[in-house]
Amino acid sequence: MSDAKRISLxxxxxxxxxxxxxxxxxxxxxxxxxxxxxxxxxxxxVDLGLTSIDHADIYGNYGVEAAFGxxxxxxxxxxxxxxxxxxxxxxLTSSERPQNRVKHYDTxxxxxxxxxxxxxxxxxxxxxxxxLLHRPDPLMDADETAAGLQDVVKAGKVRAVGVSNFTxxxxxxxxxxxxxxxxxxxxxxxxxxxxxxxxGSLDHAxxxxxxxxxxxxxxxxxxxTGTGEQEQRVRAALKAVGDEIGVDDISAIAIAWLxxxxxxxxxVLGSLKRDRLAxxxxxxxxxxxxxxxxxxxxxxxxEDVA
Numbered sequence: 197m198s199d200a201k202r203i204s205l206x207x208x209x210x211x212x213x214x215x216x217x218x219x220x221x222x223x224x225x226x227x228x229x230x231x232x233x234x235x236x237x238x239x240x241x242v243d244l245g246l247t248s249i250d251h252a253d254i255y256g257n258y259g260v261e262a263a264f265g266x267x268x269x270x271x272x273x274x275x276x277x278x279x280x281x282x283x284x285x286x287x288l289t290s291s292e293r294p295q296n297r298v299k300h301y302d303t304x305x306x307x308x309x310x311x312x313x314x315x316x317x318x319x320x321x322x323x324x325x326x327x328l329l330h331r332p333d334p335l336m337d338a339d340e341t342a343a344g345l346q347d348v349v350k351a352g353k354v355r356a357v358g359v360s361n362f363t364x365x366x367x368x369x370x371x372x373x374x375x376x377x378x379x380x381x382x383x384x385x386x387x388x389x390x391x392x393x394x395x396g397s398l399d400h401a402x403x404x405x406x407x408x409x410x411x412x413x414x415x416x417x418x419x420x421t422g423t424g425e426q427e428q429r430v431r432a433a434l435k436a437v438g439d440e441i442g443v444d445d446i447s448a449i450a451i452a453w454l455x456x457x458x459x460x461x462x463x464v465l466g467s468l469k470r471d472r473l474a475x476x477x478x479x480x481x482x483x484x485x486x487x488x489x490x491x492x493x494x495x496x497x498x499e500d501v502a
Contacts, residue, residue: 203460203462210356212407213279216246216249218249218250219468221468222260222468228259229267232267233267234271235267235268239273240470244473245477247277248280251281252283252286252330257288257292261315261318269320281324281409283327283382285333286301287302301332303337303340303341304337305347308344312324312353322353323352324354326354327345327358328360329370330360342373346375357378358382358409361383362381363396377406380406380462381397382409383409384410384411384412387453388418388419388430390497402458413466414447420447429495430496433494434449437449437484445478447472447475
């Protein structure tokens with residue numbers, strides 16, 4: 197069940213905004229934002245309909261959650277009017293985590309529970325709307341991982357659970373040990389990275405009726421700055437489609453291309469600038485025709501579909 201502005205994730209009433217604000221660049225601007233600046237960012241996001249905000253414990257060298265939480269603590273809005281998403285299990289080598297001698301993954305129940313508690317403290321909230329396992333862990337014990345996820349849900353610390361960058365079979369394994377469904381898989385996809393169209397990810401999502409979240413929906417910026425043949429073809433195709441429908445921003449067309457897929461994709465927007473976000477949000481009012489959608493696929497792959 198969904199409408200143009202929101203996507204329902206489960207039968208308990210949890211939903212996300214159709215487009216999600218990605219917070220991972222919050223500390224990339226040089227000076228750390230003040231709590232007031234973060235509160236203003238939340239206001240701007242909500243005003244644009246971006247009520248869902250995507251985090252991970254590792255973002256900003258383990259610093260983004262706390263910077264955001266300082267702003268959330270002073271925000272004048274109601275916590276229940278927004279949705280916070282965060283991730284765990286990637287263990288970076290960092291001065292913030294001196295015990296990590298090598299980058300690795302940890303999906304143990306103990307780490308999941310400790311990470312959730314730390315995220316709650318950093319974000320200055322008493323619950324996380326959606327917790328994602330950030331990367332597949334080759335040492336994941338599905339029974340133990342599932343037990344850890346069930347514990348944080350039963351404790352009321354997490355409303356729903358999903359994964360990120362998992363293959364369909366990896367999702368199926370974890371799902372087989374859980375009494376509730378995984379509500380999403382956050383995967384990479386864009387007009388310049390179309391692998392999920394053919395690798396089974398989107399087929400799996402439609403079969404089980406969950407909505408994948410999409411990271412790097414604009415190709416990490418390469419859509420605008422890339423000089424390769426693919427980027428040039430795609431930019432030209434996006435512009436041509438935009439000219440047909442009277443839209444002069446290729447980012448809006450690129451987001452609309454993702455929204456056109458029947459798997460009900462949820463793009464995570466990487467910009468924190470209101471004007472850029474507003475242009476991407478305008479994609480919600482764009483419905484690409486089938487041939488326009490395939491023209492963009494052709495530009496991306498460099499050939500007609502078989």
